[in-house]
Amino acid sequence: MSLFDRVKQIADKKKMSIAELERKLGMGSNTLYRWKTQKPSIDKVQKVADYFNVSIDYLLGRTEKETFEPELTEKDERDIQKELQKIIEGLEGKNGYAAFDGQTLDDMDEEDKELLIASLENSLRLAKRISKQKFTPKKYRK
Structure with a gap:
């Protein structure tokens, strides 16, 4: 085409x-x-x-992607995991703050705990992609 x-x-x-x-x-x-x-x-x-x-x-016609979608690098993935770990430790009460109504992450049932952690990880990934898209100069976008 x-x-x-x-x-x-x-x-x-x-x-x-x-x-x-x-x-x-x-x-x-x-x-x-x-x-x-x-x-x-x-x-x-x-x-x-x-x-x-x-x-x-x-x-x-070089790509079928209509818009620039930033890819997360290995460094981005490591940063996300580090930040997620900090949040989890905070929710477990190790950093001095509780999760919900004075409860820590350990007080939650296993399914809710997994859902919360997955949601936090997805939120961190989305925030990283939005940030990369917003702050990557157009000349470097593919």
């Missing part, structure tokens, strides 16, 4: 014509149609990617 075909496909999903997209982006008439035969400048491709909130790699 060509660059133009990708742009056309996304525009169709948004119920927008190519001419309308060109007007909204401040491009000349038939600019996008010329992408069928000519290579566009990177700033124009970036403009389209930003407008549709997709990556340039997606427009170019």
Whole structure:
């Protein structure tokens, strides 16, 4: 699928014509149609990617992922596990604070304890991904 075909496909999903997209982006008439035969400048491709909130790699057909999704590295995983361990120790009363209504983690039944720990771990992972997405400069995003 060509660059133009990708742009056309996304525009169709948004119920927008190519001419309308060109007007909204401040491009000349038939600019996008010329992408069928000519290579566009990177700033124009970036403009389209930003407008549709997709990556340039997606427009170019290099990936099927529409947007940048940060991957967690081994270091990120270690950091998450360390932070989770600190939280668990705190909930067990080892760091001077109790979990719920004066109860510690040890006072909970095993199933509730496992669910709470899994929920905390998922929350830490999500927070790490959001942070990476928010603070990773666009030029380093794939």
